[in-house]
Amino acid sequence: MSLILGYANKDNAIxxxxxxxxxxxxxSEFYNKTRKINSNIILGSAGIVGGIEPFVNHCIQEMGGxxxxxxxxxxxxxxxxxVSDKTTQERLQSSFLVIGRDEHxxxxxxxxxxxxxxxxxxxxxxxxxxxxxxxTIDGKIIQDxxxxxxxxxxxSIKDCMQSTICEVAKLDSSVNTNCFSVII
Numbered sequence: 001m002s003l004i005l006g007y008a009n010k011d012n013a014i015x016x017x018x019x020x021x022x023x024x025x026x027x028s029e030f031y032n033k034t035r036k037i038n039s040n041i042i043l044g045s046a047g048i049v050g051g052i053e054p055f056v057n058h059c060i061q062e063m064g065g066x067x068x069x070x071x072x073x074x075x076x077x078x079x080x081x082x083v084s085d086k087t088t089q090e091r092l093q094s095s096f097l098v099i100g101r102d103e104h105x106x107x108x109x110x111x112x113x114x115x116x117x118x119x120x121x122x123x124x125x126x127x128x129x130x131x132x133x134x135x136t137i138d139g140k141i142i143q144d145x146x147x148x149x150x151x152x153x154x155x156s157i158k159d160c161m162q163s164t165i166c167e168v169a170k171l172d173s174s175v176n177t178n179c180f181s182v183i184i
Contacts, residue, residue: 018033076110134174
């Protein structure tokens, strides 16, 4: 499993992941589960690496030469369509946290995948939003740790997120302390 954290305000967003991939890190302890699609869209993924990479690469191929012109709503429409197929869902067994701007420069957050039964959950960012996916311990514990850290106003959001991943890693063997992030 993985731990993916997201933070967005009206102007900026960051997604951070731990680096463990595979059962007990069998694939890698330094696997980056974040991706910057373009200057408008970032994503993080939790689940089966063998399904995630081909899926994300397929999405980017589908965008063709227009990758830089995509906004979050276009990207989410495509992802929602692709994951509506039951065979794709069986191969993926994963979830995505996506943050990005629409054509009016408004920030949106979204989660779609096995943790939402492949139904899109999206929100327009009007006040700062925090999101989490992944982990094998109770999600409430992860959310409480994140909420405690994100309100530490004397340190940066990125450092708050990194502290959260390090604290969760002490409680959840599916998470390690190697952190990766993408920002828009």
